[in-house]
Amino acid sequence: MQGTEHAEAIFLELPEPEEAYFSPRAFEKMKKLWLLVLVNVDKDNSFPDSIRLPNALMWFQWPNCPLVPEFSKGPKKLVGLDMRKSKIKVPEQFKDFKKLKFINYSECESPIHMPDLKCIPDLEELDLHGCKNLEHAHESLADHNNLQLLNLSGCSKLHDFPKMLRSKKLQLLNLNLCSKLESFPEIPDKMEGLRGLYLIKTSIEKLPKSIENLVSLEEMDLRYCTKLRILPSSIYRFQNLERLILEGCSGLVEFPKNGEDPKDPHMKTGFPKLYVLNLRGCNLSKVDFLESSCFPVLRALYLLGNNFATLPTCGQLHNLLWLDVSHTQQLQEIPKMPGQLRRLYAIGCESLSKFPPDTFEVQGISSQNRLPSYSTSRRDASIFAP
Template sequence: MAFLQKLYKLQRAKRSESELIQQIVEETLTQLDRVPLDVAQYPVGIDSQAKEIKKMLDLPSKDDILMVGLLGQGGVGKTTLSKAIYNAIFRDFQGSCFLERVRENSKNPQNPNGLVHLQEQLLSQVLLGKNKARIYGVDGGIQMIRERLFNKRVLIILDDVDDADQLSALARSCEWFGKGSRIIVTTRNEHVLNSYEGDSKHVHEVKVLKDDEAMELFRKYAFPKNQEIEIPSDLINSVVHYAGGLPLGLKVLGSSLRGRGEQEWEETRQALAEGSKEEINDVLKVSYSGLKSYAAKEIFLDIACFFKGWRTEYIKKVLDSCGFQTTTEVKILIESSLISEENETLQMHDLMQSMGKDIVLGECRDDPGKRSRLWRQNDVFEVLSRQKLPKPKNRHISPKAFKKMMKLRLLILINVVNSSPEPIHLPNALMWFQWPNCSSILEFSYGPKKLVGLDMHDSKIKVPEQFEDFENLKFINYSGCLTLVYMPDLNCTPNLEELDLHGCKNLEYAHESLARHDKLRLLNLSGCSKFHDFPKKLQSKNLQLLNLNLSSKLQSFPKIPSKVEGLRGLFLIGTSIEELPASIENLISLEEMDLRYCKKLTILPSSIYRLQNLERLMLEGCSNLVEFPKKEEDPSDPHATTGFPKLYVLNLRGCNLSNVDFLKSSSFPFLRAFQQLQEIPKMPGQLRHLWAIGCESLSKFPPDTCDIEGN
């Protein structure tokens, strides 16, 4: 309705027809960019409470600025309810924003500027990415929100706020926003709502589900598609009763009992009966205990204690290195509703995380050294120093703190500065070790090591002359290590798959094994500004990505003596190479080659026409490239295929080519096809902009085209 009203006002305004059309197009595109949220798989019991809140929001005076707090215990469905309300009303506002997990994201140890990031998110969502500006502090963010939103009618929902400072940084006062704005805050802490500066403020207590709603939701998870196993109704009623109408508990219990027999249902009921009925933790623990796989339980606890919110790809890499089949076990956990995957990260409800941590703490309440996992700073330092030191600056890790931890498989030390000058001894059983910004000397015991992943980015390290006894090592990250001058022999790491050295500004050269490693898939040397001596021959047959961007001292590219089937991306931006070897044709799977701003590059070999899989060739800024190679036929094999049958991007901007007649040859079928394109019959529904540059024959466009640029 608000959208139609705005279009009506635009029509009545005294503006030229072209201005009116432009504004209508912009407003339409703005509305298309705003999409509803995914509420829940089964939004049982949401409609009745949503209607009640919508009445509360729909005040007689549309100019009032109103804040509504959704108050309730964890797991009661505050987030689901607020998403449903957002979907129902967001198109009535000029801009809208849904900030999820405010508590968690504002206190994320991986991002010390969490509140600033949330402020940036808020502005970006409301303004749809327009008027982007970097925020450098919370106070500056407050001022920017006030300046940019004070005249806009906005809907802002802040989900899971647990501290007045969070609300203060994001939506402290009604004076920050335009008339008719609505602020919705979900929280467990009523004190948070009292900090809001405004007269129009209401609080709605989110209620647990009624008995019939609870049963309906439980059945949807326990018996999907009505495929009900013969379970006595009194047993079902008994299990549902213990969830107390809490949607999270019903979801987890239902998922864990899906497909189970009567005996397992009875065991679950007994386990619930033995716990304290008031504690949701008991309900959640029953689902965890019901996992058949030991590995799934271990992975669940690892995610709860360490990795909630981290990227799925990274978590799988770490936990696979510890011997788990992570992909399979994560699927089990998702199917059991214990975790979820959202935006390529693994998440879990904070009550679920609390339950997982409580399981680990319960292993030994009095002595953290006897627990399977440590994540709290005080516990870590108590175990590592074996003394309680109240002043953080005096804390240090005992040189032998880890030596006797024979079962230690995973060690990640974030924001830990060690003041001890003695070497730190690490156990050979360690499988994943991560210590960024480390300044300590590290030593392993003599003999084979189980280490699979080594991440020492931004550290002051002394790299060994060779990685003897590190046969299991797959991942090395030394990026940003300014003390690294030489990359040693890698022959002792036959299983190495990824080597990340980007930003090692003092790295000058590397052992020849770097370029002939059998299993190496990723080699990143970008930003190694002093690196000048790459091995003479590239023979890593499984290499998939080679990044040498901004290695400005690099003057030559290695020869490729035999076919390399794995390499798909070659990045040489800003290097000092003068030419590519004729043997470049042996990169038979290459899809992208980026040579932008290689200002000393003067010639390309004619053999590049044999790169049959090349899709993107970037030569922008190669100012000394004056001629593109001529296609040379092979007289020994007249049937040999040459040219770029798959090339669809060729960037020659800033090159000093004397002619471009080569583009008219049959070597560029995709590019020629676009030059001959005469008509676009129909546009995809979601397309907003079309660049048709270089389509000289294009003359007919579909009638619903919004924005076309061409020449």
């Protein structure tokens, strides 16, 4: 790579993986190099085991990196580090990289411990999804001041997570498929940053009452958390929640009722922005919580495959458009529904004997098996997707 000493950026993306050779110090000589992206670049047999990089480098991206990157002594300017699917050992400390904001070591097999985040105070995004051998999340993430995204999805051996979480700027926490994770941390103080919480197929048994401190939460997904037994009534403090997904939580036999806090009876409770509630495949024996006025904008309600025998009138659900009670085999009667309801599904409700007049589209409860006369458009259906 002669004559490249003055290069400032290198972006090499090959259409297919291809072997290449670089001198171990080829990039180190490029004192002005600030961006280095190598995609589908493999090493040949004569390639060294490490390669030195200039301290001026700000963004380094090399998926499937076969080498150990090394830097010269002195302060580093690196802001972004993307080494997804690499087989090299992930360092547990980044003490010489204080300017790092983005780290992606997703789908790497080597990490067992998460890096100490105290060394990188400016870090905004940490992506370790698919690190199937990761077991421990570092305590430093609990109080990190700038972390906005933490993705640990698919870390199937992860079982050690901080007992408290105070990251004020955290916006997205993804713990999907962390099947060994049994507890969720306490939230001792209000966290105004978190918008999305994803816990699909974890082994969590309950959520702490202090989860109410996630005051800006917009979406919470706990699909197939089969060990989940308890939802605290404090979830009614989620004033910004839009989607609550509990599908497949087969251990959940009761959805909490809203209750005022005797210490603060004026505290606002309810779900003023919730428009999708998915309780499909839970074990709910009753759904009388729907009689409250806590769901003023709810549009889509999924109650498939539960065990309740009585459905309340849902008279407070003034904006309900879509209701699915299919395969609720204990259900005996569907009362009069809100007048704006567009579609009702009741397929496979073997005990059902009474249902309201056909003033909206009904599927599954007509003795003549009549075809629907109204078809919801793709645009309408998209807003109800669970």
